[in-house]
Amino acid sequence: AQTVTQSQPEMSVQEAETVTLSCTYDTSESDYYLFWYKQPPSRQMILVIRQEAYKQQNATENRFSVNFQKAAKSFSLKISDSQLGDAAMYFCASYTGTASKLTFGTGTRLQVTL
Amino acid sequence: GAGVSQSPRYKVAKRGQDVALRCDPISGHVSLFWYQQALGQGPEFLTYFQNEAQLDKSGLPSDRFFAERPEGSVSTLKIQRTQQEDSAVYLCASSPQLGGALNEQFFGPGTRLTVL
Numbered sequence: 714a715q716t717v718t719q720s721q722p723e724m725s726v727q728e729a730e731t732v733t734l735s736c737t738y739d740t741s742e743s744d745y746y747l748f749w750y751k752q753p754p755s756r757q758m759i760l761v762i763r764q765e766a767y768k769q770q771n772a773t774e775n776r777f778s779v780n781f782q783k784a785a786k787s788f789s790l791k792i793s794d795s796q797l798g799d800a801a802m803y804f805c806a807s808y809t810g811t812a813s814k815l816t817f818g819t820g821t822r823l824q825v826t827l
Numbered sequence: 828g829a830g831v832s833q834s835p836r837y838k839v840a841k842r843g844q845d846v847a848l849r850c851d852p853i854s855g856h857v858s859l860f861w862y863q864q865a866l867g868q869g870p871e872f873l874t875y876f877q878n879e880a881q882l883d884k885s886g887l888p889s890d891r892f893f894a895e896r897p898e899g900s901v902s903t904l905k906i907q908r909t910q911q912e913d914s915a916v917y918l919c920a921s922s923p924q925l926g927g928a929l930n931e932q933f934f935g936p937g938t939r940l941t942v943l
Contacts, residue, residue, distance in 0.1 A: 717869075750934075756916065758870070758934035804869050813883055814860065815932060817869030 715740045715807050719818035726795045727826050733780075734790045734821045736805030745809045747781070749790045752802040752820070761803070764788065792823075800825045829853065831935035833919050839941045840909045848904045848938045852921030859902050860932060861894055862918040870918050876902060909942045916940070 716739045726732035738747065749761040764772045764781050772779050776796075780789045792799055805818040832851045840846050852859050858877055862870035863886075872886040878899040887894070891910075896902040906913055916939050920932040 756937045758918065758920075760931045763931070806869075813875050814872040814886070815862075815870070816872070817862075819867075819869050 715816040717818040721821045723822045725824040731793045736788045738807050742809040747788045748806045750804045833935040837939050845907045850902045850919030856921035858922040860920040864916040911942050914942045
């Protein structure tokens with residue numbers, strides 16, 4: 714079974730600053746994928762960034778990057794130059810081919826202040 | 828529109844009523860997923876279709892929950908004899924290829940079900 718843990722229910726960051734959201738996971742699979750999704754108040758879940766477990770290089774998408782520590786089963790999301798539009802719930806999720814489903818954490822609510 | 832659509836967006840049901848929630852995936856997407864998101868929680872997997880075949884229904888919480896995708900496109904999630912604990916947002920997602928791992932799962936806006 715897969716589990717995903719997000720230990721920060723809420724985080725706050727000032728506009729233009731950098732914030733890191735934490736995520737740990739557990740899986741017995743050797744081939745898996747990790748994701749960060751953003752869910753604004755409108756509820757539509759949007760993919761932020763994806764990491765394939767077999768890749769050592771950390772994924773980067775513009776202002777969003779991850780710190781993937783495979784041995785520690787840690788997958789944190791760093792948001793640089795935070796913007797007001799980044800305010801949302803952020804969910805960490807894992808996927809394995811054998812399970813054919815996303816397993817989500819409980820989410821971190823990110824507030825962005827002026 | 829080109830995205831995943833769900834209807835209705837909001838549904839209020841009296842306890843014991845049956846409800847049907849509809850999902851229109853992105854045209855041509857092979858995989859379709861249903862998730863249940865309770866208030867303040869992350870989405871939890873309910874069931875998965877590959878075309879019209881329901882390959883995994885291990886997340887359905889009881890036999891009151893039933894999902895179908897008869898022609899491999901539109902899917903319906905049906906809940907019979909609704910209970911208060913069924914109150915949640917029901918999310919549908921589709922993916923263009925098998926399994927959905929290497930391809931993004933595109934989510935719909937969800938249906939918020941409230942059972943009184």
